[in-house]
Every structure is written in C-alpha cells, then in structure tokens.
Amino acid sequence: MTAVTEGPADAPTVGVLLREWRERAGLSQLELALRADSSARHISFIETGRTAPSREMVLKLAGTLDVPVRERNTLLLSAGFAPAFSATPLDDPALDQVRGALERMVAAYEPYPALVLDGCYTVVAANQGIAALLEGVAPHLLEPPVNAMRVNLHPEGMAPRIRNLAEWRGHLLDQMSRQLALHRSPALRALHDEVAAYPVPGSADPAPALAEEQRFALPLVIEHGGQTLSFLSTIATFNTPLDVTVSELAVETFLPADPATAKALHHSA
Template identity: 65%
Template sequence: MTTAAAGHSAPAAASADQGVGPLLRAWRERRRVSQLELALRADSSARHISFVETGRSRPSEEMVLRLAEHLDVPVRERNALLLAAGYAPHYPETPLDSPQLDTLREGMERLIQGYEPYPALVVDAMYHVVAANRGVVMLMDGVAEHLLQPPLNVMRLTLHPEGLAPRIRNLREWRGHLLAQMERQIGLYRSEPLRELYEEVAAYPVPEADAGDEPAEPVPYFALPMQIEHEGRVLSFISSISTFNTPMDVTVAELAIETLLPADPATVKYLHSLMS
C-alpha cells in the first residue's frame, strides 16, 4: 500500500478546485502518455484533450470515465475526477462488513483457508489485515501484544522491532522491498494516512549487522524471499499479491490478497508437518 518518498508527488497535486483539467493532465503525465496517444486510445482528438486539460472544454461524464480508464486511474481517484468535473461519484464505497459483500468475504475466507498450510492474508489500502489463515497466525509467535491489537497492520507487524523484524534473516533486503512497495502505492493514491504510515515504519530502527557473522551462502531464488526464523528453523517464502479484476466498488478495488509461497523444499516439508 515514499515520504512522497522517491520524489513522487500525488497526481492530483493540482488542486481539485481548479477543475478536472489539471487533474487529468497530472495523471496523463504520470503515465507518460502524450495528448495524441491518449486521444487515440479514447477515440477523441488531441485538440479536445488539450481543451479539457486547460479548462476550455468541460468533458462529459462518459469522457471523464473513459479517460480515467485509459490512464489506469484508481477507482477512488476516478470518483475524485468526476467530482472535480461537477458530476456525482460513479463508484460506491461499501463497508466491508456490509451484507452486500457477504459473498465476497466468504469467498476470500475460503480462498485463504484453502491455501493452508501456507500463509495467506487479505489487506486493504492501508495494509490493515482484513483476514488471515492459520499459516499467518503461526508466524506471529513472539510478536508483542500491542502489535496484535486491531486493526492489525501488516507493515507494523513485519518491520517493528517487537514484531517479526528480529526474526527476519534478510531484514534489510525485505524492508527495502516493502518500503519500495509503499512508495509505489503513495505514488498511486493521494493518501496522507498512507504517507504517515510509511514515515512511521521507515523510521523503525534496523539492527546493525554483527561484524562476526559470516555472510550467508547465496541461494538461487527466482524472486526475493522473506527468510524468517521459526522455532530454530529458517523458513523461506516468496510473496505474491492478487487484486480484483475490473472492480466497481472502491472498497473492493483496494483489497489485496497476499500469499506466501514456500521458496524451498525444507519450508514445504516443515509447514505440512505443522498442520499434520
């Protein structure tokens, strides 16, 4: 889910009260798309795109949605574009505990439970844990009680000195991966709470490497693993993140399912032995 970190400013750094034009231009520039290219994608003209961006022409509701789709604008920000253009939001934001989302919640629960004994969880845009299976619970051994109070936050759980961090063998590499992931999210969503979370977890102390430690033998993984100690063993996992295709609701659009795939046969064998 930077401190505008890698120099990213929000696409809507242009204020919404300036109208939809500057917001669309900011998204187009973020996507590195020319006015002509966007016009061809949206079945319009470069002249019309220019007029929209400068405020000389007010786009229709349909055009705002079409441009947002071709610029891959997040669903929440599409609503912001519509409001800036003088239209009502198009996408609802249904509370996750709403009866309307019962089927979705049940489906996610079945999915992550079916992934056991491997860890799997569902998080929202702020990295709050929405659901988790027993594989995740197993990894929580030794985590400080205050980090386990709801809402659980996966970034705090992972990087806090009283969380998983002391047991992560390759903490510096894994921490860098997670912070970079958050930077990308901040570049995509205009979220001050997400920025504050980034600043908090980025400030957590990182233990200095022991000068007497021998460097670990490199292992040819196909992706960066998280290597974590558990009851005297080192388990290795590769993270995979899935989102919903073409969501029509802000809440659903911001959910992500993370699965931790065992990265070596020893981890597979150990996890299956726990569940048996």
C-alpha cells in the same frame, strides 16, 4: 439531475488532474487520444480547461489511464459530477459474499500463510498458516486492528527474525511509495512515515545467500522454530471492482521458495 457540491476553490481542475495521470503513465496527448478513441486537440482542450469533458469522457480517460477507482471518483467530483463508485464498509451485509469468498480463498492456501489487506495494510482476514510468520511478535501488535506493515517492521514485530531485513524493508517501503504516487491518502502517508522511522534491529549475521531458484524474486527469509524459512510473496486484487473498498482489497500469499520450507510447513500443519 444529481446535485454535486463544489470542492474548494483551490482544488485542482479535472484537466490538471488528468494531465497528471497522463504524465504518470508516460503518454503524450496523442497517444492517450489514440487509446481513448479521441483526438489530441480534444485532450489538450480538456487539460487546459478550454473544454469541459462529459461524465462518460472522464470515466473513459480514467479507464484508459488505469486510474484507481477511488481517484476516478475524485476526477468526477472535480468535473462537477457525482461519484460513480460506492465505498461500502467491509462489515456491511452487502459485502457478505465478498468476505466469504476471501475467507475461503485464504483458507485454501493452508498450510502456507495467506492474508487479506485493505488499502492501509489493515489485516481483514488471515489463515492458520500465518502463525509461521508471527512467532515472537509482541501481543500489542496483534491487537485488532492489526496492521501488516507494523507487524513486519516494528522492532517488536517480525523484524528481528527476518534474515534479509534490509532488503525486505526496502521492498515494503518502495511498495508503499508506489501506492502513495497513485493515492492521495493521508492515512497511508502517516503509516509510511511511521514505519520508515522504526529503528532497524541490529544483526550480527549477514544476509544469507539466495539459492539459485530464489534469484528471480526477493524472498522473505525468516527464522521460525529454529529453522530458516523462505517465502515468495504474491498479491492478487479484484480485476474489475465496482466499489472503492473492494478495489483496495489485496490477497497476499506466501508460497515456499524452496523444498525445505514446504516440508517444514507441511510437517507442522
């Protein structure tokens, strides 16, 4: 049997943590029990500490509640079990195949911008199309490791050229806040607080009106080479990750939101 080191005495129990995840999902004990093929009584006993769940039950409930992979390990540790998912460094040879697939994926999007981010928005890979977004960004922000949130919101980054900065900034901060609700990450919290405190560059120009085809999603509207480019951002993640590092990787692509942007990118390629 694998020995597991006990956490701090004041650490939340597995029952308390599972109750928090259930409440975040907006489920009653009965609803969770039905989805997990259990009973409301058993769920209640787990949450109150009257019953110690098995390893299999912890993983089943975590899967039913769509708990992030890193936090599933936390649940297992709180229940006295060893973590189920490794956290392999991205530069480990074991992830060569993953890195190669990601690099091919972002390259396939050219001339449109695409990049790969880790759980704290560090840029892991990017294609040539990303240059359309980085015009005028201060060199110190592009020194590795590059952080996408800093590049977006720093006064010396993309921020002065983003035409709808107030809306885009709000979107990015909301995105980080949603992540913080799922991950107990001091590094992510520190990053959020840092970029939220950046001064917002003033602009004499009002935010441009959105074209009809852009009204269903917030675009990134940015100046580049004397033109106004408009992008819709999409994010893809691994559907069934078995490693913490892989689970937190995201491929972000910026697709033209209008024909003029698509034409400009193809002409500059």
